[in-house]
Amino acid sequence: MITSPKVETKNLNLYYTENQVLHDVNITIAEKKVTALIGPSGCGKSTLLRCFNRLNELIVGTRIEGEILLDGKNIYQNGMDVVDIRRRVGLIFQKPNPFPKSIYDNIAFGLKIGGMKNKSRISEIAEKSLIDTGLWEEVKDRLHTSALDLSGGQQQRLCIARALAIEPEVILMDEPTSALDPAATFKIEELVTQLKNSYTIIIVTHNMQQAGRVSDFTGFLYLGKLIEFGNTNILFTRPKEKLTENYISGRFG
Ligand SMILES: Nc1ncnc2c1ncn2[C@@H]1O[C@H](COP(=O)(O)OP(=O)(O)OP(=O)(O)O)[C@@H](O)[C@H]1O
Ligand SMILES: [Mg+2]
Numbered sequence: 552m553i554t555s556p557k558v559e560t561k562n563l564n565l566y567y568t569e570n571q572v573l574h575d576v577n578i579t580i581a582e583k584k585v586t587a588l589i590g591p592s593g594c595g596k597s598t599l600l601r602c603f604n605r606l607n608e609l610i611v612g613t614r615i616e617g618e619i620l621l622d623g624k625n626i627y628q629n630g631m632d633v634v635d636i637r638r639r640v641g642l643i644f645q646k647p648n649p650f651p652k653s654i655y656d657n658i659a660f661g662l663k664i665g666g667m668k669n670k671s672r673i674s675e676i677a678e679k680s681l682i683d684t685g686l687w688e689e690v691k692d693r694l695h696t697s698a699l700d701l702s703g704g705q706q707q708r709l710c711i712a713r714a715l716a717i718e719p720e721v722i723l724m725d726e727p728t729s730a731l732d733p734a735a736t737f738k739i740e741e742l743v744t745q746l747k748n749s750y751t752i753i754i755v756t757h758n759m760q761q762a763g764r765v766s767d768f769t770g771f772l773y774l775g776k777l778i779e780f781g782n783t784n785i786l787f788t789r790p791k792e793k794l795t796e797n798y799i800s801g802r803f804g
Contacts, residue, residue: 704735
C-alpha cells in the first residue's frame with residue numbers, strides 16, 4: 552500500500568521506567584504524505600511522535616526496544632548523529648513556542664547555530680520560509696518586532712517557518728491547532744496540505760474531522776498499541792476493528 556516509506560518502526564516498545572507505554576508498534580510513514588495519529592488521551596501519541604526524532608531520550612528513565620528507520624537507516628543505531636536527526640525531523644508543539652526574540656531572529660537563530668554566516672542568504676531563507684507559511688504579507692513590515700506580539704495562529708505559523716528554514720525532511724506536529732481558533736486552524740490545515748508536496752508530515756490530532764481533512768493515512772492508537780492503520784478515507788468509513796469504529800463514532804475518548 553505504501554510504496555515509498557520515509558519512516559518505519561519495527562517492533563517498537565517504549566518504557567517510562569517500569570511502565571510500558573508503547574507495545575510492539577509497527578507503522579510505516581509514506582514519503583510526502585500526511586499521516587495522522589489519533590486515539591484517546593494517554594494512548595501514546597506524543598510519546599510515539601517524540602521517538603521519531605529521538606526527543607524521547609531527553610526524558611529520564613525512558614527506554615526503547617525495536618528500531619526506527621529513517622530512509623531505511625535505524626536512527627537509534629550507535630554512531631547516529633542526534634543533532635542531524637533532529638534537523639532532518641522537526642517537531643511543532645501543541646502550544647506555539649516562539650523564542651522571545653524578533654520574528655526575523657526566530658528564523659535566523661537556527662541557521663546561525665548551524666553555522667550560516669552570510670546575512671543576505673539568511674534573509675533570503677527567512678523571507679522564503681515566511682512566504683511558504685503564508686506569513687510574509689502579514690509580518691514583512693515588522694520583522695524586527697517581538698514574535699511574542701503575534702497572534703497565536705501567527706506564532707504557530709512562525710514556528711513552522713522556523714522549522715522549514717533548516718530544511719527538514721519530516722515534520723512532526725503534535726496537536727498543532729488545539730490552542731487556535733477556527734480561522735487560524737483553517738490556515739494551518741491549508742498549510743499542511745500544501746507542505747506535503749515537499750515534506751513528510753506526521754500530525755497528532757484529537758479532531759477527527761481534521762484528520763479526515765488533512766491526512767492521507769491514519770493510525771489509531773489505543774493503550775500504546777497501533778490498533779489499525781490505513782488509508783484515511785477507508786479507516787473512517789469502513790474500519791476493520793470494532794475499537795476503531797467505537798472511537799471514531801465518539802463512543803469513547
Ligand atoms: N515524561 C513522562 N514520564 C512518565 N510517563 C509519561 C511521560 N510522558 C507520558 N507518560 C505516560 O505515557 C503514556 C502516554 O502518554 P502520551 O503523552 O504519549 O499520550 P498522548 O496520546 O499524547 O495523550 P494526549 O492526547 O493527552 O496528549 C501516559 O500513560 C502518560 O502518563
Ligand atoms: Mg499528547
